[in-house]
Amino acid sequence: MKPRTKLQRKIIELSSRLPMFGLDVDKWAKEKVVSHNGYRTKKFIYCTECGQYFDNTGVKDGRKEECPHCGTQLVITTSKKRTDKEERYFCLVDKFDEYQVFRYVYICRTNNHGKPVHYFIDEVMQKWMSLDGAVTIVAKSRLMCSSYSFDGWSHGSDMEIREQGNYYHSFGYSVCVYLTYPKQKWMAEYKKFGVNKQIKDVDPYWLLRTVKYNPSAETLLKARQYSLLAYMANGNRNFIETNWPTIKICMRNKYIVKDASMYADYIRLLDRYHKDLRNAHYVCPKDLNAAHDIYVEKRKKEQEREEKKRNEQRLLRQKKAEKEFEKLKSKFFDLNLSDGKIVIVVLKTLEDFKEEGDAMKHCVFTNEYFKKKDSLILSARIGDKRIETIELNLKTLQVVQSRGVCNQNTEYHDRIISLVNKNINLIRRKLTA
Template sequence: MKPKTQIQIEVARLSHRLPHITEAQKNHAFRHCFDHIGRRSAKGVISCTECGHSWQGDGALADILCECTCPHCGTELKLLQTRRRVFRTISYYSVITTCKQYQVIRFYYVKATHKVGQSAEYSIDEVVQRWIAPDGKVVTVARPRAMSFCYYDLWYLYGDMEVRGKNNVKAYDIIPCATYPRQRIIPELRRNGFTGEYHNILPFDLFTAVLRSPQAETLLKAGQIALLSYYANRQSWNIADYWSAIKICLRNGYIVSDASVWRDYIDLLRHFDKDTNNAKYVCPADLQTAHDRLVERKRARQERVQLLERKRRAAEEEQQYRDLKSRFFGLVFVDGDLSVRVLESVQEFIEEGDAMHHCVFTNAYYEKPNSLIFSATVCGRRVETVEVALDTLKVVQSRGVHNSQTEHHDSIVNLVRRNMPQIKQRMTA
């Protein structure tokens, strides 16, 4: 696209002044961007795909080493026993430098062709430049690129390096396999706390975060690397909402070990109206345990809310239950002090579930057309809840408090089985 803004015009002019990649940078890219392969044949002959030299390997075929050193060129090789003779690989390489007041990250598209018996062939072409101003503004200069669902690296290597618009700038986000170790850094980055360590953060993400955000600068200088990495990778995260809690950590020397878990933990503290300005809550000794405890508490609260909502809707479901099971209402089986009777309303399901501490209500057994639920009592005291399958006329289960089996279990099951003809009679009435 044609440069429009003042910074784009300046970057387009400066881009043509950048020097070509040096031989030292090329050699570093060729050494570190690829696995150098030693191809081992079925007869144990090892071929160095870097220089083309071949030699007889030592030991039996079962004793294949993972790697070895070529005796001719000294290259460390990764051994592969295969019939392949040609290995083609692509990779990306970056050079970090400066131009005028800009921090520049240059990306190169590197291709390697390794053939058994021949020296390796390499090519390297610059495809993207990311220009970062001291205030964090970014201009991307790149070659044209075809975006395809199946093929990702379709560069028009003979196309011009031009300023690219913001609409497709994400297409030029590249993760390099290696970076040239000799780097030039603008003074603004060093002022903001960068000392040469990237902390497993991509250079582009780290540079833009530290230059744009005073909070990221503070995190870097304070050694809060987990929070810095989380923010650099998610710059859409509104860190201001958590900054007061972060300052509590800074004042107390508390280093956040897992930023994602810590953020969820702060959200949970707010959910339970805890004081997020109190180091007692914000700086837990065991972050994971404190987080899991609040997660379990929130889950229990949500279950209680859902249960209350279901109880509120019970009156609406009452008529549906009556339509399904009213023919069985009034069924009572008695044997001495033992009594087994059908639950005749959704409200009775609620009372049964609350008293017995099981899921007869929460799992909506009253909605199951082929399930008939009885409550078994001894001297008027609930002891078990019985489920009968109407399609098979069998006792499916009989559960006491917390789904246990009581001393009356066998008597209850036998009483219901003896009275199955009454249930069958009600079904055919």
């Protein structure tokens, strides 16, 4: 939108004078912000940087190996992949006039088989913060219906003043910052909060605002608990707040949480098994990976036991249903109606119902027709082939439905119904016997 206020006009003017970031930023982003993968098959490793192959050196998955063609340090993974695409955002912290500026840059790295890598780097948004903390957003425009896509920018559009919409799904003008360029220009009054750090997965703008107003965030920052801080930044503030006493114990023991999402998972498991969440023995494990695995295994076994119990209970319920069914319907079990070609028999067990339902692709078993007291379920067959399944109402002695495979009628439909109707007296006699 067009700048309306004096402040907006000033910021648009400043933004147009803000220098483009230099080649050093470009080089750093290509190196550090995206991954450089080497995909390995039995014989070769495919380099996604230059698009060439080299011999499999036997290096382990997850380790680095230098491509002999282009010299790139590749992270090796066993995979048949021959293309690559990765999108990320990074942030530059800048100072211009009397404003603190946060500049957000989109980077997309793509590789198509056999070709050298392609980078697309585009600055999409700036947040201009004045000394009183007010923020003005200058950004490119958003594509329609793009609120859930990672990119979603109209890259050819102009940087203009943008305001957040009022709708629930409106774009919030915040992006997932993966890294912040290490050379950061902070205003002196913000530096004192200790925000001039390079913390992975943390938007420095979020960091500044949160540290200013939230003492827990400030404490985490000072204690260098960067992973917990990033976890907080990405929608898990609740976990940090609920488990603050535990986190305080970590800090007292100088225990740095390196992988906060795994740590949170581990703490939730400890809690589930009523372990003392204020005991450093539990909450500061030397080997988080191993400790986490022990409890995951414990939980898995518990889930298996629960599943077994559920299965047993289901079986018991089924047996009960079968007994009940037998009690009510066994007097019809010897029913055998035939017109010389079509034979109609009664479904006698739950297994019969299951087979009929599976073969005919309908719901006679899953909807538990065997539980219907007033229904008799019969199967019409020619030789071994099932033709239709019949539901007879035992109160009215009328055929409620007769259906073939996938609930379709067959050419024998009328013949089947008339065969049942012809024998209705026989069924009535069994009913009252």
